[in-house]
Amino acid sequence: MLGDLIGEERGETTGIRVLSTDGGHPVMEASFQATGTLLGTGVKDMGTYESVVRADGTLFGEGQGVIMTEGGDTITWHGSGVGSLDEGGSVHWRGSLFFETAAAEFSRLNAIAGVFEFEVEASGKATAKVYEWK
Numbered sequence: 040m041l042g043d044l045i046g047e048e049r050g051e052t053t054g055i056r057v058l059s060t061d062g063g064h065p066v067m068e069a070s071f072q073a074t075g076t077l078l079g080t081g082v083k084d085m086g087t088y089e090s091v092v093r094a095d096g097t098l099f100g101e102g103q104g105v106i107m108t109e110g111g112d113t114i115t116w117h118g119s120g121v122g123s124l125d126e127g128g129s130v131h132w133r134g135s136l137f138f139e140t141a142a143a144e145f146s147r148l149n150a151i152a153g154v155f156e157f158e159v160e161a162s163g164k165a166t167a168k169v170y171e172w173k
Contacts, residue, residue, distance in 0.1 A: 041154060041170055041171075041172060041173075042170060042171035042172060042173045043170065043171050044168060044169070044170055045077060045078055045153065045169055045170065045171045046075060046076060046077040046078070046082075046153070046167070046168070046169035047075045047076055047166075047167065047168050047169075048073035048074065048075030048076075048082075048084055048165075048166065048167045049073060049074065049075060049164075049165070049166050049167075050071050050072050050073025050074060050075075050084070050164075050165050050166075050167075051071065051072065051073075051163045051164050051165055052069055052070070052071050052159065052163035052165065053070045053071055053072050054069070054070045055067060055068070055069045055070075056068045056069075058089065064091055064092055064093065064094070065091070065092050066089060066090070066091045067089070067090055067091075068087060068088070068089050068090075069087070069088055069090070070085075070086065070087040071084075071085070071086055071087075071165055072084070072085050073085075073165060073167065075167070077106060077108070077114070077145070077169075078144075078145060078147075078148075080108050080109060080110065080144070080145075081108070081109040082106050082107065082108050082109070082114075083106070083107045084104060084105075084106045085104055085105055085106075085107075086102050086103060086104025086105070086116070087102055087103065087104065088100045088101060088102025088103075088118070089101055089102065090122065096123075096124070097121060097122065097123055098121065098122035098123065098124070098130065098132075099119075099120075099121055099122075100119065100120055100121075100122060100132065100134070101117075101118070101119045102117070102118050102119075103115070103116065103117045103118070104116050108142070108144075108145070110144070112140065112142035112144065112145060113140065113141075113142070114138055114139070114140040114142065114145055114148060115138070115139050115140070116136045116137065116138050116139075116153075117136070117137050118134055118135060118136040118137065118153075118155065119134050119135060120132045120133055120134020120135065120155065120157070121133060121134065127161055128160075128161030129158065129159060129160050129161055130158075130159045131156075131157075131158055132155070132156070132157035132158070132159070133154075133155070133156060133157075134154075134155055134157075135152050135153065135154055135155070135172070136152065136153035136154075136155055136169060137152060137153070138151070138153065151171050151172060151173065152172040153169040153170065153171065153172065154169070154170045154171075154172045155167055155168065155169045155170075156168045
């Protein structure tokens with residue numbers, strides 16, 4: 040069951056690389072930095088994901104990153120999702136995240152999946168919302 044909103048971020052793409060164009064399916068890598076909140080605490084999130092354009096024009100992506108809290112705790116994440124491009128050049132992602140942390144304050148993240156909405160404008164500006172999946 041989709042649960043509570045546990046995190047929100049705003050940020051921007053910091054780099055893009057083309058990794059392959061074999062078979063007519065481009066594979067790209069993108070990195071981003073964002074700030075926001077997770078479980079009510081201020082955070083900075085840095086991540087990189089790799090995406091492939093599939094035959095029907097949709098995207099499949101996988102990524103990983105690290106979240107640093109304002110209190111100095113570290114949370115890592117791995118995720119995967121599907122995306123779609125719109126005519127204006129924005130990308131709309133939906134997917135899941137899995138967290139790992141040794142920080143007692145955030146330990147509940149180790150036992151849940153996060154479901155995300157990640158929107159990237161053509162300019163590279165990005166917003167994200169993460170919901171708890173129970």
